[in-house]
Amino acid sequence: MTDGQSGTADTARVTVGEDEPDLLRDQFRQLLRYPRLIAGGVLLGLLGGAWLGYSTSDTYVATSDVVVRAAVEDPFNPSISVGNSVNMNTERQGATSRRVGTSAVEALGFAGDAETLLDGLQVTTPPQSQVLSFSYTSEDPQVSAQRANALVKAYLDDREQDTERTRDAMIKGLQQQLDPISKQHDKLATELENGSGTEADYTVKANLLNRITELGNQINKLKSLDTTPGKVIKEATVPPSSDGPGWALSLGLGGAVGIALGLLIAWVRLVFDPAARSEGDVARALRAPVLGSLPRTRDTDPLLTEDRQDSPLAEEYRSIAYRLAYDQRFADRRRLLVAAPRGSSRTAAAVAVNLAASFAETGKRVLIVEAELRRPSLEGQLRARETNRPSWGRDTETDDWPGQRRLTADAGESGTFDLVPGARVRNVARALTSPEMSRLVEEADDPQVTVIVLTPPVFAYADALALVDRVDGVLVVCDPRGVHRSQLVRLRELITGAGGTVLGTVMHRGQRGMAEQEQKEQKGQKGKRGKQRGSAEGSVVVPAAGDGVGEPSRPSADRRHGGRPPGAEETDLGDGSSTIALRAVVPPDRSDRSDRS
Numbered sequence: 001m002t003d004g005q006s007g008t009a010d011t012a013r014v015t016v017g018e019d020e021p022d023l024l025r026d027q028f029r030q031l032l033r034y035p036r037l038i039a040g041g042v043l044l045g046l047l048g049g050a051w052l053g054y055s056t057s058d059t060y061v062a063t064s065d066v067v068v069r070a071a072v073e074d075p076f077n078p079s080i081s082v083g084n085s086v087n088m089n090t091e092r093q094g095a096t097s098r099r100v101g102t103s104a105v106e107a108l109g110f111a112g113d114a115e116t117l118l119d120g121l122q123v124t125t126p127p128q129s130q131v132l133s134f135s136y137t138s139e140d141p142q143v144s145a146q147r148a149n150a151l152v153k154a155y156l157d158d159r160e161q162d163t164e165r166t167r168d169a170m171i172k173g174l175q176q177q178l179d180p181i182s183k184q185h186d187k188l189a190t191e192l193e194n195g196s197g198t199e200a201d202y203t204v205k206a207n208l209l210n211r212i213t214e215l216g217n218q219i220n221k222l223k224s225l226d227t228t229p230g231k232v233i234k235e236a237t238v239p240p241s242s243d244g245p246g247w248a249l250s251l252g253l254g255g256a257v258g259i260a261l262g263l264l265i266a267w268v269r270l271v272f273d274p275a276a277r278s279e280g281d282v283a284r285a286l287r288a289p290v291l292g293s294l295p296r297t298r299d300t301d302p303l304l305t306e307d308r309q310d311s312p313l314a315e316e317y318r319s320i321a322y323r324l325a326y327d328q329r330f331a332d333r334r335r336l337l338v339a340a341p342r343g344s345s346r347t348a349a350a351v352a353v354n355l356a357a358s359f360a361e362t363g364k365r366v367l368i369v370e371a372e373l374r375r376p377s378l379e380g381q382l383r384a385r386e387t388n389r390p391s392w393g394r395d396t397e398t399d400d401w402p403g404q405r406r407l408t409a410d411a412g413e414s415g416t417f418d419l420v421p422g423a424r425v426r427n428v429a430r431a432l433t434s435p436e437m438s439r440l441v442e443e444a445d446d447p448q449v450t451v452i453v454l455t456p457p458v459f460a461y462a463d464a465l466a467l468v469d470r471v472d473g474v475l476v477v478c479d480p481r482g483v484h485r486s487q488l489v490r491l492r493e494l495i496t497g498a499g500g501t502v503l504g505t506v507m508h509r510g511q512r513g514m515a516e517q518e519q520k521e522q523k524g525q526k527g528k529r530g531k532q533r534g535s536a537e538g539s540v541v542v543p544a545a546g547d548g549v550g551e552p553s554r555p556s557a558d559r560r561h562g563g564r565p566p567g568a569e570e571t572d573l574g575d576g577s578s579t580i581a582l583r584a585v586v587p588p589d590r591s592d593r594s595d596r597s
Contacts (some may be wrong), residue, residue, distance in 0.1 A: 067231045171223065230327060371432060371455045440468065476502060
């Protein structure tokens with residue numbers, strides 16, 4: 001690896017390290033976009049804390065500790081290990097057995113059964129010890145202490161009785177072995193005293209005596225065993241207060257758990273939320289910086305910002321223009337395409353117009369090319385006047401767009417900029433790829449000229465994709481709440497696949513009045529589609545590539561009909577996942593034909 005490559009890698013690692021805190025802060029800010037979910041989690045936590053405080057406010061726990069001992073002959077012998085002879089797990093299960101509970105019921109005079117009494121008992125063993133801890137819980141502190149002590153006594157008595165029963169059984173077995181041997185020994189001793197025995201009888205007598213001695217020693221050891229089962233090192237006393245954490249601590253714990261739960265729910269909602277909720281989401285999806293963020297405007301506001309000297313909105317547009325001007329990819333050739341992913345192109349048109357005004361303030365000659373050839377509307381929204389057509393436009397023999405009309409738009413104190421307005425044409429794809437369109441874009445070869453191309457939404461029509469290879473980059477104008485992250489990724493793939501580059505993004509918050517209008521249009525379009533199915537025999541479906549109606553462009557007539565010729569209706573553009581649009585052209589009524597004839 002060369003020094004340059006290693007330096008680049010180090011820079012990349014530093015950049016990633018610096019971006020991680022920003023990414024965490026951005027994700028935390030996105031979590032705060034769901035205050036209802038977080039508030040719901042906090043409410044659930046507080047309810048849980050209140051239930052904990054209420055359920056433990058009247059419970060009292062009394063505890064007694066017992067050291068368990070094994071039965072040994074000499075409890076002071078250090079060579080005997082008591083821990084190896086006592087299994088604490090077995091002892092803990094024995095302490096909660098029904099037999100111990102029955103003994104405690106009898107001692108207490110308890111009205112219920114053993115299972116009811118043992119419900120409040122909990123026996124634990126500290127690690128590496130021979131201590132059993134008896135904890136009894138009830139609603140009465142005196143009852144808790146009384147029952148804990150009674151259960152401890154019942155356990156110790158049962159353990160002692162079990163040890164004594166085992167000892168007595170072993171002594172009885174040894175004694176049964178000893179009695180016949182003693183009788184045989186006494187009989188043999190009498191015979192030897194009378195002088196009737198042999199030498200072999202003396203040997204048998206000695207063996208019998210040894211056996212008698214051995215059994216006697218074992219019986220004596222069992223009788224001398226210490227059968228003490230254990231020692232109470234802590235007697236249960238009446239608890240002075242309830243065992244619960246208290247209302248304050250319960251609510252505090254519940255609130256903390258609720259905050260964590262609310263953030264977790266908000267994070268899960270954020271993970272599965274397809275919308276781009278922040279600038280970071282948009283920048284990561286398009287792999288391009290966010291150049292600016294526009295405030296929410298009204299749909300009745302003019303495209304060109306008024307009072308450009310003191311308007312904060314105009315300053316935001318100037319900031320975007322300056323950032324583009326210092327981008328080397330754009331500054332070399334100054335060709336820019338402005339488009340929205342989906343929906344309305346009004347905000348994209350406002351961005352294009354105000355960027356043109358901002359570039360004009362710097363002394364540049366700006367040309368806006370409205371490549372919206374289906375519903376052109378830019379001419380009617382600007383103060384524009386007709387100018388002479390360019391020299392190459394006068395040399396052409398055709399009257400089709402874009403060679404025959406050029407306007408000069410007045411931007412007030414910012415100056416003026418040129419506009420090639422859109423017009424309805426018979427073949428949109430041919431017009432966009434015509435030599436005249438190439439000549440318009442090539443005007444930016446002049447260092448003092450900037451060309452801005454405005455196109456329809458990328459997901460509605462493929463017009464923008466036909467032009468991205470002729471410009472230096474694409475400026476995407478989008479409302480992050482109205483587009484999914486996957487759609488932004490697909491938009492970037494479409495642009496890069498067509499040979500273009502995304503220079504940046506301008507975010508906005510939509511326009512007041514547009515949401516209600518879009519809902520009405522969607523309802524109207526559903527009704528129109530039902531009518532179109534009923535009159536399918538009298539309709540003609542024409543693909544978007546030949547979207548004209550065979551008439552010369554008439555801007556004034558188009559504006560009167562909302563950018564559509566009389567008798568034409570637009571079908572629903574769908575959800576933005578298709579780049580093909582169809583339009584149904586409904587022929588006029590027969591009565592209209594007869595009147596015109």
